Amino acid sequence: MKQWVRKQFVRAYERLLRREGDGGPSHVAIIQDGNRRYARKRGDDAPEGHRAGAETTEQVLEWCQDLGVKELTLYAFSTENFKRPPEEREHLYDLLEEKLTSIADNDRIHENGVAIRAIGETDRLPERVQEAIRYAENHTAGYGSFRLNVALAYGGRNELLRAARDVLDDVDDGGLAPGEIDIELVDDRLYGRQVRDVDLIIRTGGDERTSNFLPWHANGNEAAAYFCAPYWPEFSKTDFLRGIRTYQSRERSWQRTRRERAAAIVRAVAETELAEARTVAGRLREKLPGGAAPEIEAELDARGTESAD
Numbered sequence: 079m080k081q082w083v084r085k086q087f088v089r090a091y092e093r094l095l096r097r098e099g100d101g102g103p104s105h106v107a108i109i110q111d112g113n114r115r116y117a118r119k120r121g122d123d124a125p126e127g128h129r130a131g132a133e134t135t136e137q138v139l140e141w142c143q144d145l146g147v148k149e150l151t152l153y154a155f156s157t158e159n160f161k162r163p164p165e166e167r168e169h170l171y172d173l174l175e176e177k178l179t180s181i182a183d184n185d186r187i188h189e190n191g192v193a194i195r196a197i198g199e200t201d202r203l204p205e206r207v208q209e210a211i212r213y214a215e216n217h218t219a220g221y222g223s224f225r226l227n228v229a230l231a232y233g234g235r236n237e238l239l240r241a242a243r244d245v246l247d248d249v250d251d252g253g254l255a256p257g258e259i260d261i262e263l264v265d266d267r268l269y270g271r272q273v274r275d276v277d278l279i280i281r282t283g284g285d286e287r288t289s290n291f292l293p294w295h296a297n298g299n300e301a302a303a304y305f306c307a308p309y310w311p312e313f314s315k316t317d318f319l320r321g322i323r324t325y326q327s328r329e330r331s332w333q334r335t336r337r338e339r340a341a342a343i344v345r346a347v348a349e350t351e352l353a354e355a356r357t358v359a360g361r362l363r364e365k366l367p368g369g370a371a372p373e374i375e376a377e378l379d380a381r382g383t384e385s386a387d
Contacts, residue, residue, distance in 0.1 A: 085112060099325050101326065101327060101345055102145055102146060102147065102322045102326065103147060103277030103278040103302075103322065103325045104147065104148045104274055104277055105148065105149040105150075105273075105274040105276050105277050105278075105279045105295075106142060106147050106149070106150050106151075106276075106279075106280065106321075107151040107152075107153070107276045107278070107279045107280070107290070107295075107296065108138065108150070108151070108152055108153065108279070108280045108281070108282075108293060109149075109153045109279070109280070109281040109282070109289060109291055109299075110131055110134075110135065110152060110153060110154065110282060110310040111129045111281055111282050111283030111284075111285060111310060111332070112131075112282050112283030112284070112308070112310045112311070113127035113130070113131040113309065113310050113311070114127050114128075115127070115283065115309055116130060116131070116309035116311045116312065117130075119309075120326070122288075124166055125166075125169040125173070127174050127309075127311060128169065129173060130311035130312045131310040132173060132177050133311070134310055134311050134313050135152060135177070136179050136181070137315070137343060138152075138313070138318065139151070139181075139192075139226065140186070140256070141315055142170060142224070143190055143192075143224060145322065147224075147276070148224060148225070149224070149225040149226075149227065149273070149274045149323070150224075150225070150227070150351045151226075151227040151228075151229060151273065151276070151292065152226070152227070152228055152229060153229045153232065153289075153291055154174065154228050154229055154230055155174065155198070155203075155229070155231055156229075156231075156232055156233060156289070156290075157198075157199065157202075157231055157236060158233075158319075159231075160202070160231075162349070162352040165214055171203070171204050171206065173209050173216075174203075174207050174210065174230065175206050175207050175209075175210040176210075178194070178207075178210040178211060178213065178214045178228070179210050179214065180294060181194065181214065181226075182194060182213055182214035182217045182218060183217075183364050187218060188218075188221075190223060191221040191222060191223030191224060192217045192218060192221055192223070192224045192225075193219065193220075193221040193224070193225050193226070194210045194214040194215055194217075194218045194226050194228065194342045195215060195225065195226070195227050195228070195372035196214075196215065196227075196228050196229075196230050197227050197228070197229050197230070197232060197237075197268075197273070198229050198230045198231040198232035198233075198237075198386055199231040199232070199233075199236065200201065200230055200231055201238075202231045203230060203275035205230055207230070211228075211302075212353070220304065223375060225274075229292075232291075233290055234290035234291055234292060235290055235293070237268055237293075237294070238268075238293065238294060240267075241264055241267040241300065244267045245259060245263065245264070245267055247356060251312040252303070254325070256266070264294070265294075266387070273292070273295050275295050275296075275298065275299035275301075276292050276293070276295045276296040276299055277299065277301055277302065277325055278291075278301060278302045278303075278304065278321060278322070278324070279291065279301050279302070279304070280303075280304045280305075280306070280318070280321045280327040281297055281303070281304075281305050281312050282306055282307075282308055282309060282310045282312075282317075282357025283307075283308075283309050283310065284305070284306075284307045285305070286305040288303065301322075301330040301331070302324055302325040304320065304324040304325070306320070308319070312375060314339060
């Protein structure tokens with residue numbers, strides 16, 4: 079009876095969080111931390127924790143698709159993981175090979191049009207893992223409804239460094255002028271894959287840091303961050319919905335700040351010239367959320383009344 083009541087409560091809470099999270103993020107990135115600590119807590123070896131975490135990964139993919147998320151990036155294997163003991167690395171390689179292949183063969187992946195892509199220095203991985211990457215990418219290459227990016231042998235600083243060197247090589251060869259370097263060009267050079275700006279970073283396991291994960295796409299977009307205590311294998315749909323709610327709260331606060339700044343700009347300009355203020359306001363309306371328009375109009379009307387007096 080208690081389990082039934084608890085289950086009903088959790089479902090009701092999930093429905094509440096889901097309603098509060100309407101208008102959620104397009105791109106969620108997750109640092110899957112705590113697999114080894116989960117295993118130790120249960121008296122198991124590290125590979126058992128990683129295997130349990132892989133099951134959570136499959137669930138999260140379904141949650142994203144159900145909630146309308148368009149892109150998911152998972153931090154599966156960082157460059158720091160190369161420092162782990164050889165036997166643990168081999169278990170990770172086996173798991174990556176197995177999961178990449180099984181996900182690519184999953185019927186739901188094909189039904190939902192999921193494109194699987196690896197980002198990172200994948201040439202540093204064993205050939206059997208590289209072959210699994212090629213298999214997963216080739217079997218889903220024609221899809222565009224949803225993107226699943228798997229960060230493998232990934233390090234954010236290395237990503238930016240390699241892109242910078244690539245661009246500089248083209249400039250030195252004369253194939254690229256410095257003035258042609260822009261955001262879109264850098265995007266294309268980041269491991270050769272275009273990735274949406276990150277809206278929300280989630281990290282499990284209790285640590286409150288982003289660990290050099292997607293610095294170009296997350297920091298440039300001022301991504302919201304949600305840190306939670308559960309180890310990755312324990313991560314639940316309720317935890318995920320709380321992360322979505324964190325993004326939604328940040329987004330509302332950010333839009334409110336933009337509206338307040340827009341009104342302040344109009345107010346400052348209107349002190350010298352009302353006509354110029356209306357010109358500035360017209361430009362701002364094109365770039366601000368719809369809720370900003372009434373505040374700007376009110377400010378202009380107030381200034382116009384003061385001028386008439």
